[in-house]
């Protein structure tokens with residue numbers, strides 16, 4: 001069972017299951033912390049495609065001023081039409097950046113105050129109000145194409161490994177088939193191979209529910225258990241919470257690491273990575 005942390009609100013639509021916050025991440029480099037409310041896409045069968053209006057600058061400024069009136073510190077509001085990330089907050093020293101879905105542009109004063117409290121300190125009561133508001137206005141959220149959230153070309157079939165097959169095996173074996181994600185190889189490199197300083201072996205994008213695996217792993221010398229370990233790691237990001245400690249997101253909590261070690265070949269994969277890093281970095 002997933003548990004919502006203070007920094008992590010779960011928003012669901014149509015009473016369907018909710019999906020927790022996940023940012024893009026990868027094993028070696030992580031991005032700036034952002035607090036994101038993630039919405040599952042609305043049911044495409046419901047209603048017709050609403051016209052997305054271009055949000056004018058005056059409306060953005062007005063919303064920024066209205067929320068800012070209840071906040072201590074500088075606030076920048078960006079109005080979006082992102083149907084996965086309804087609200088995303090970045091907090092700095094005396095500075096906030098909030099990316100808000102355009103449904104909030106005409107929000108009533110009570111919601112504006114709730115937004116301010118949510119932006120300032122992720123207040124639980126405020127987020128409940130916002131949740132209700134989002135539910136009420138879900139018709140404003142862009143409907144998705146039946147083919148998927150975004151047109152991303154997936155190339156799961158590599159030269160040496162079929163990622164879909166690996167994903168399905170792991171999903172059945174370790175997750176009871178509950179992980180919902182697409183998987184693809186990353187872009188193939190052109191030009192001569194060279195040694196890189198690092199390699200981002202895998203990533204998981206919450207916006208697209210997409211796992212990307214680095215093309216460097218699609219080579220004959222890479223054992224299947226290693227590719228599996230990287231895919232398994234990325235799948236875990238759909239399961240685990242991302243707590244915030246001292247303003248920093250912790251993608252790989254002790255619980256995450258413990259779970260990671262339940263993969264049958266975890267130790268072998270770790271050892272293999274150490275012994276073959278040089279070859280992996282050369283692509």
Ligand SMILES: [Zn+2]
Pocket residue numbers: 025026027233234237251252
């Ligand atoms: Zn990770």
